[in-house]
Amino acid sequence: MNKFTRRTVIAAACAAAAMTFGPMSFAQQAPEKKDVTIAVGGKSLYYYLPLSIAEQLGYFKDEGLNVKIVDFQGGSRSLQAVVGGSADVVSGAFEHTISMQAKKQPMTAFVLQGRAPQLALVVSNKTMKDYKQLSDLKGKKVGVTAPGSSSQMVANFILKKGGLGPKDVAFIGVGSSSGAVSAIRSGQIDALINLDPVITILLKNGDAKLVADTRKVKESESFFGGTMPAGCLYAPVSFIEKNPQTVQALTNAIVRADEWLSKATPEEVAKVVPASYLMGNRDIYLAGFEGNRDALSPDGRFPDGCAKISLGALQTVNDKIDPAKIDLTKVYTNKFVDEALKKYPAK
CATH class of the missing domain: 3.40.190.10 (Periplasmic binding protein-like II)
Known part of the structure; x- marks a missing residue:
């Protein structure tokens, strides 16, 4: 084989390798920030169940993350923790991404946990x-x-x-x-x-x-005129831009948890969550999960139009928000979920 031919073969092989591994390498890169703190307001609630499942089943660790979950008394306090810098990501209500944009502190939701308010x-x-x-x-x-x-x-x-x-x-x-x-x-x-x-x-x-x-999706949609997004993971835009692989790893873990919960029995869930979640009454917990199952996201995706519905609902408690100044295309993204579903397709 002459030099030209050898070089041609080697170049072709490298090109083939790039085509084989290139698209996957982005999703498989190590997280920029392995130690991540997630703030949540009421961790034991069904509203945040995917977060607990991802933690208990080791999904965060599978993605190369050391996740610390800090539980606060309410969603506003968990948000304050991220604003103050003591936490990186919030597991909280979707509408906070809208109110924070109005305050010129942009945040973006990147994986959904609940597709109805569960109230x-x-x-x-x-x-x-x-x-x-x-x-x-x-x-x-x-x-x-x-x-x-x-x-x-x-x-x-x-x-x-x-x-x-x-x-x-x-x-x-x-x-x-x-x-x-x-x-x-x-x-x-x-x-x-x-x-x-x-x-x-x-x-x-x-x-x-x-x-x-609103634990029932159809009833929730009858009130709001469509999907009202609820629990999700969101973070400052600056954190997401600086740590895209970390955000991808977090998304992968929650998508796996969403998919697991969509098929799990109440008994299986009760075995995985901490005993304290049962509050001394296993039957009540089992019944509660069954009542909330429908409201949990099956795959982590944000449905089209959900941000507009959330904005309309938010205005009923905060009339200072000017819709004309809100860019709803920036309060959430499905790009990380799309990648996660390639790695963990729904079965």
């Missing part, structure tokens, strides 16, 4: 025995996790179906755990919009009646 509205069987329709809540006290929270935002949309505006009821912050349960049982509030396991506990014990349920 349910119930009325007290103690103070609202004669309840018949949403308009009956006029002038009543409605418990929310916190004033201005996602729960109040969803409540506004639900109440609108009954012809009620935000000022027609009194919103009271009661948290998302035992305090919320006590508020209904004691008669402190007449209605409550909250997450599980609070809702399941109240319904199982006969303390409340279910009025509206």
Whole structure:
């Protein structure tokens, strides 16, 4: 073989190798930042279940990451942790990406955990025995996790179906755990919009009646006119631009968790999550998961149009946001999920 021929063969071989491994090498590169801190507000909630599954099943480690999850009392505090620099990424409500852009602190969501808010509205069987329709809540006290929270935002949309505006009821912050349960049982509030396991506990014990349920995708879409994105991973744009492989690794782990949860039985989930999540009542936890399964994202993708719906909902609790100044194409991206699905295609 002469020199020219040898060089030609070698060049052809290199080109073939580049074609074989080039496209995959980007997705397979090591994370720029292996130690990542994720802030979350209420880690044990079903709302954030994909995060816990990815942690417990070792999906983050599989991607070369050492993930530390710091749990805060609410989503706003987890967001503050990232803004303050003590955490890198937030596992939180999608709409925060919109409100932060309005504050000129751009953040982008890169993998979805929930495709519906997972909030349910119930009325007290103690103070609202004669309840018949949403308009009956006029002038009543409605418990929310916190004033201005996602729960109040969803409540506004639900109440609108009954012809009620935000000022027609009194919103009271009661948290998302035992305090919320006590508020209904004691008669402190007449209605409550909250997450599980609070809702399941109240319904199982006969303390409340279910009025509206965004744990069901179809019912959620009937209120919002389409998919209302919920829990997701999001981070400052600067972090994503500086650490694309780290973000890809995080996305891969959550996509795997989303896919696992779409097929898991309640019993399988209960075996994986920490015992503390069961709150001493395994049956309640199992029932709660079954009630929330539909609202979990099956693949991590953000549906078309979801950001517009989220913006409309956000305006009901924050009228200072000017839609004309929000670029909805920058509050989320599916490019990392698209890559993850190539590596872990849904089966």
